[in-house]
Amino acid sequence: METLFPFDKIRPGQGQFMDDIYRCLSTKKNYVVHAPTGIGKTVSALAPAVRYALENNKTVVFLTPRHMQHKIVVDTLRAIKCKNPDIDLSVANIVGKRWLCMLPDAKRLNSENLSEMCKKLKGADKCPHYKKIFKKSGDLSPAAVSVINALKENIMTSEDAKDLCNANGMCSYEILMQYLKESNVIIADYYHMLHPFVQKMFLSKLEKDMGDIILVIDEAHNVPGRARELMSSHLTSEVLDKAIKESDKFGFNDISKQLRKLKNDVGEYCIKHTGKEDEKLAKKDFLVNIVKKLYDDFNQFVNELVIAGDIVTNERKVSYIGGVGKFLLDWCGPDLGFVRIVKTNRNIMGVLGFEVCYDCLDPSMLTKNLFDKLHSTVLMSGTLTPVNMFMDVLGLDKLLTESLVIDSPFPRENRLILIKDDVTTKFTERSEEQSYKIAGNIVKTINNTYGNLGVFFPSYNMLNTVYELMSQFTIDKEILLEARGMTKGDKKALFKRFSSFVGTDKSAALFAVVGANFSEGVDFPGELMNAVVVVGLPLERPDIKNQALINYYEMKFQKGWDYGYTYPAMNKVMQTAGRCIRSETDRGVIILMDKRFLWNPYRGLLPRDAQIYISGDLSAELSEFYRI
Known part of the structure; x- marks a missing residue:
C-alpha cells in the first residue's frame, strides 16, 4: 500500500505534509501543521492516516466544526476509494443526535437533555424508530442489518444515511452508532471527542481502545475556545426564575422556597459585591455558604435538585431545576485554571438581574488527557501560528509532537496586503475625526475595488458608528450590514443577497464583525469577495475574565x-x-486599517510569504492592482 493519494498532481507542500504525518503515526507522535488555504489539507491528512490505519488496525476519527465540511471529507474518501478500489474502507459520517433524530423538537434540546429524553423513551419502549432496529433478543433486526450493509458498501454523507434510515422507519442516529464499531474512518463533530458526556457515549459505541484511535482535527485553531466553552458553566437570575416556576408547577414546594431564597441571597450578594462595577471576581465559598444557610448539607441539596430534575424530564424535555443542580456541582470544581465571576445587568425591560460564572481559562484541562491517551493527534488549520502557542495551550507533549508551517501555494502576486497607518481604533485615540478618516479610507476602497468586498470591524458599535458616516460620501456599491443576533435564516438571506451581485454590473460591500458570522467558516470563492478590509485590531475587551486569562498564562x-x-x-x-x-x-487585496499593524509583535505575526506595503495613495494602489 504505497500511497492512497487519489489525485494526479501533488501540490507544493503536500508531499512533506503527507510524509510527516505517516512518520509521526509510525512513531506514535502528534503533528501540528499550519497549512494555508490551497494546500489541500483534507486529502493530505487523510491519505497517510487512512493508509496507516488500514495497515495497523487503527481507526481514524476526523473532527470538523462545520457540517458543510463533512461533505468535503466524504468526497475525499470517495476519491481515495475510487483510486484504490481494493482497500477495505468503511466510513461512518455522524453529526449531533439532534440533527439526526426524527422526533419533533429534537433540535431545540442540548445533547444531554436529548440523550436523557431518548433514554427514557427507549426504556419505556415508546420510540417507534428505535424499536425497528432490534429484535426482542437484543440482536439487530434483519432490516437494520440490511441498512448497515448499505452503509458499508457506499460512503455516505450524514444526510444520505438519514434519508436511507428514514425511508426504512429507523433511527438514523442509532443505526450509525451500531455501524461505528465496523468503521475504520469516522467523520464527526468536535463535540463527539471534546464534550466529556458525549465522548463517553461515543467511545462506548466505537468499542475501541483510545490507543487505537488516530484523531485528525480540522480548523484546529477553534479547539482552545471550544474546550473552554465546554468546561465553563453559568447561572443567571432568569434561569432561577424558570426553575422556581417549574418547582411550583410540579409541586416541589420546599425546593421552590429554597430556590426563591437562593435567588434573593445571590442577587443581594452580586449587587453589593459589584457595587458600581458590572462585574467582580468571586470566591467559591460565597455561593457554598449561601446554599448552606438554606440547607445544611450542600451535596444533599444538589442531589435533591438533580432528582427533581429527573422527575421533570419524565414529562418535559428540559429541567431548569436540574440545570441549577448541575451548575452548583460545576461551581465546586477546581480553582486552578478557572475563574469565578459575578455580574449584574439589566434586561431589555430594565429589570436588574445577575449572572454567576465559572469560566475555564485552561483548555488543556480537557485536551491534554485526551491527546495523551490517543495513538496520535493531527491538528491542522490555516491559522495555527505560532505553533508553539497551540502546543502549550492545548497541553501537547513537545517531545512527542512535531510541527510544520507551510507557506501559501498561491502566486505571491495575486495577494496584496496594504497597511493604512494614518488611522487607528486604539481606545485612547478614538474620536469623531478618527472615525471620519476610517470611513473615508473605506469609501476609497469600496469605490476602487473591482466587484464585491468585505469590511470587517472589531465590534458592532464600531461598525454602526462608521456606517452612519457613509451617507456623507458618494459610494458606487450597495452596503449590506451584518446585525447582532441574526438568525440562521437572516445570515443565509444576507449571504444570498451578497452573492447575487457576482456576474452582474453591480457589486456590494459587506459590513461585518471580526469573529462573528462571516469572518470565519464561510467561503467566498471566485469573485465573491475580491478585497477584505480589517478595521482595527480585534483585541478582547480588557474585562475580568480576559485579565484572568492573561495572568494565568503569565504564571504558567x-x-x-x-x-x-x-x-x-x-x-x-x-x-x-x-x-x-x-x-x-x-486575486485580492487585504487592507489592514490600523497603524498598530506596523508595531511589534503584530507585524511579526503577518504572513512571512506575503507582499506587504504601507499604503500611501490607496485609490491609486487599488486601481493599479486590479488593472494588472
Missing part, C-alpha cells in the same frame, strides 16, 4: 499578553483576511 508560561491577548487577536485577523483568496486563480 510567562507569556500572558502573547497567549491571552495578542496572538488570539491576530489569528482572528488572519482568519478574516483569508476570506479573500481561496484558490490559485483568485
Whole structure:
C-alpha cells in the first residue's frame, strides 16, 4: 500500500505534509501543521492516516466544526476509494443526535437533555424508530442489518444515511452508532471527542481502545475556545426564575422556597459585591455558604435538585431545576485554571438581574488527557501560528509532537496586503475625526475595488458608528450590514443577497464583525469577495475574565499578553483576511486599517510569504492592482 493519494498532481507542500504525518503515526507522535488555504489539507491528512490505519488496525476519527465540511471529507474518501478500489474502507459520517433524530423538537434540546429524553423513551419502549432496529433478543433486526450493509458498501454523507434510515422507519442516529464499531474512518463533530458526556457515549459505541484511535482535527485553531466553552458553566437570575416556576408547577414546594431564597441571597450578594462595577471576581465559598444557610448539607441539596430534575424530564424535555443542580456541582470544581465571576445587568425591560460564572481559562484541562491517551493527534488549520502557542495551550507533549508551517501555494502576486497607518481604533485615540478618516479610507476602497468586498470591524458599535458616516460620501456599491443576533435564516438571506451581485454590473460591500458570522467558516470563492478590509485590531475587551486569562498564562508560561491577548487577536485577523483568496486563480487585496499593524509583535505575526506595503495613495494602489 504505497500511497492512497487519489489525485494526479501533488501540490507544493503536500508531499512533506503527507510524509510527516505517516512518520509521526509510525512513531506514535502528534503533528501540528499550519497549512494555508490551497494546500489541500483534507486529502493530505487523510491519505497517510487512512493508509496507516488500514495497515495497523487503527481507526481514524476526523473532527470538523462545520457540517458543510463533512461533505468535503466524504468526497475525499470517495476519491481515495475510487483510486484504490481494493482497500477495505468503511466510513461512518455522524453529526449531533439532534440533527439526526426524527422526533419533533429534537433540535431545540442540548445533547444531554436529548440523550436523557431518548433514554427514557427507549426504556419505556415508546420510540417507534428505535424499536425497528432490534429484535426482542437484543440482536439487530434483519432490516437494520440490511441498512448497515448499505452503509458499508457506499460512503455516505450524514444526510444520505438519514434519508436511507428514514425511508426504512429507523433511527438514523442509532443505526450509525451500531455501524461505528465496523468503521475504520469516522467523520464527526468536535463535540463527539471534546464534550466529556458525549465522548463517553461515543467511545462506548466505537468499542475501541483510545490507543487505537488516530484523531485528525480540522480548523484546529477553534479547539482552545471550544474546550473552554465546554468546561465553563453559568447561572443567571432568569434561569432561577424558570426553575422556581417549574418547582411550583410540579409541586416541589420546599425546593421552590429554597430556590426563591437562593435567588434573593445571590442577587443581594452580586449587587453589593459589584457595587458600581458590572462585574467582580468571586470566591467559591460565597455561593457554598449561601446554599448552606438554606440547607445544611450542600451535596444533599444538589442531589435533591438533580432528582427533581429527573422527575421533570419524565414529562418535559428540559429541567431548569436540574440545570441549577448541575451548575452548583460545576461551581465546586477546581480553582486552578478557572475563574469565578459575578455580574449584574439589566434586561431589555430594565429589570436588574445577575449572572454567576465559572469560566475555564485552561483548555488543556480537557485536551491534554485526551491527546495523551490517543495513538496520535493531527491538528491542522490555516491559522495555527505560532505553533508553539497551540502546543502549550492545548497541553501537547513537545517531545512527542512535531510541527510544520507551510507557506501559501498561491502566486505571491495575486495577494496584496496594504497597511493604512494614518488611522487607528486604539481606545485612547478614538474620536469623531478618527472615525471620519476610517470611513473615508473605506469609501476609497469600496469605490476602487473591482466587484464585491468585505469590511470587517472589531465590534458592532464600531461598525454602526462608521456606517452612519457613509451617507456623507458618494459610494458606487450597495452596503449590506451584518446585525447582532441574526438568525440562521437572516445570515443565509444576507449571504444570498451578497452573492447575487457576482456576474452582474453591480457589486456590494459587506459590513461585518471580526469573529462573528462571516469572518470565519464561510467561503467566498471566485469573485465573491475580491478585497477584505480589517478595521482595527480585534483585541478582547480588557474585562475580568480576559485579565484572568492573561495572568494565568503569565504564571504558567510567562507569556500572558502573547497567549491571552495578542496572538488570539491576530489569528482572528488572519482568519478574516483569508476570506479573500481561496484558490490559485483568485486575486485580492487585504487592507489592514490600523497603524498598530506596523508595531511589534503584530507585524511579526503577518504572513512571512506575503507582499506587504504601507499604503500611501490607496485609490491609486487599488486601481493599479486590479488593472494588472
